[in-house]
Amino acid sequence: MQIVQSIEELRAILREWRKAGLSVGLVPTMGYLHEGHKSLIVRAVSENDRVVVSDFVNPTQFGVNEDLASYPRDLRRDAALCEEAGASLVFHPEAEEMYVKDNCTFVDMDSLTKGLCGKTRPTHFRGVCTVVTKLFHIVSPDRAYFGEKDAQQLAVIRRMTRDLNFDITIVGCPIVREQDGLALSSRNTYLSSEERKAALILHKSLLLGEEMMKAGERDAATVKEAIVRNMKTEPLARIDYVEIVDAGTLENVTRIESPVLTATAVYIGSTRLIDNFSFCP
Numbered sequence: 001m002q003i004v005q006s007i008e009e010l011r012a013i014l015r016e017w018r019k020a021g022l023s024v025g026l027v028p029t030m031g032y033l034h035e036g037h038k039s040l041i042v043r044a045v046s047e048n049d050r051v052v053v054s055d056f057v058n059p060t061q062f063g064v065n066e067d068l069a070s071y072p073r074d075l076r077r078d079a080a081l082c083e084e085a086g087a088s089l090v091f092h093p094e095a096e097e098m099y100v101k102d103n104c105t106f107v108d109m110d111s112l113t114k115g116l117c118g119k120t121r122p123t124h125f126r127g128v129c130t131v132v133t134k135l136f137h138i139v140s141p142d143r144a145y146f147g148e149k150d151a152q153q154l155a156v157i158r159r160m161t162r163d164l165n166f167d168i169t170i171v172g173c174p175i176v177r178e179q180d181g182l183a184l185s186s187r188n189t190y191l192s193s194e195e196r197k198a199a200l201i202l203h204k205s206l207l208l209g210e211e212m213m214k215a216g217e218r219d220a221a222t223v224k225e226a227i228v229r230n231m232k233t234e235p236l237a238r239i240d241y242v243e244i245v246d247a248g249t250l251e252n253v254t255r256i257e258s259p260v261l262t263a264t265a266v267y268i269g270s271t272r273l274i275d276n277f278s279f280c281p
């Protein structure tokens with residue numbers, strides 16, 4: 001397995017693969033890989049002849065007061081995980097390789113990005129759309145793989161792929177959890193052991209909401225209130241949002257009568273965690 005830092009070198013390799021008629025899967029990541037990323041790579045390996053994993057902490061998707069500088073990085077460990085999962089190549093560019101000094105072109109989206117995480121992270125999805133567009137242009141994959149934990153991101157990328165006519169199949173992959181239910185995230189590494197226990201409140205509260213829906217509750221406000229009430233029993237948790245939205249438009253719903261996404265972002269201490277579940281009535 002190779003680690004490539006330059007776009008030119010990556011393109012040369014891709015040209016050879018294309019000439020040989022090989023299909024290519026792309027797994028975009030920001031590194032510090034865990035079992036959740038591994039499940040994306042394993043899926044990509046099972047569906048493509050070659051798999052590129054991009055490992056790039058994308059500066060444009062971090063707000064000014066966010067954790068760009070402290071975001072965890074470990075290329076050696078990432079490369080070992082990619083190799084074990086069967087990836088063909090890790091693309092690990094420097095920021096200057098991805099963004100020329102006077103870069104002034106960005107990809108933005110009018111809808112889908114304003115609510116949920118977009119409320120507290122107003123420039124986040126512009127950064128995500130921009131870097132994913134760049135990766136799509138550079139790699140030109142047949143398929144690209146994203147985790148359902150970032151449900152809003154997945155919806156945004158699906159829409160962007162459609163709107164910008166990328167000939168790429170977007171594959172969403174299920175959330176991977178620790179045994180006790182905590183959704184895997186590179187940011188879990190920020191949690192102290194006390195915070196780690198407190199973080200379980202996200203999944204527990206969402207499970208409660210899911211059980212209510214399964215039992216037939218169709219009033220979104222009632223389910224949301226129950227989730228919020230349960231979250232508030234954890235003193236270390238500070239809710240950013242709990243929302244029940246239409247799975248396609250990400251607009252708030254009052255009744256649960258078509259597929260919905262229930263999504264939450266919660267600060268545990270200073271670490272912001274997200275989680276969600278989908279429900280089809």
Ligand code: PAF
Pocket residue numbers: 028029030056058061128131132150153
């Ligand atoms: O989900 C992530 O890790 C990032 O947002 C992505 C898609 C790799 C873009 O930087």
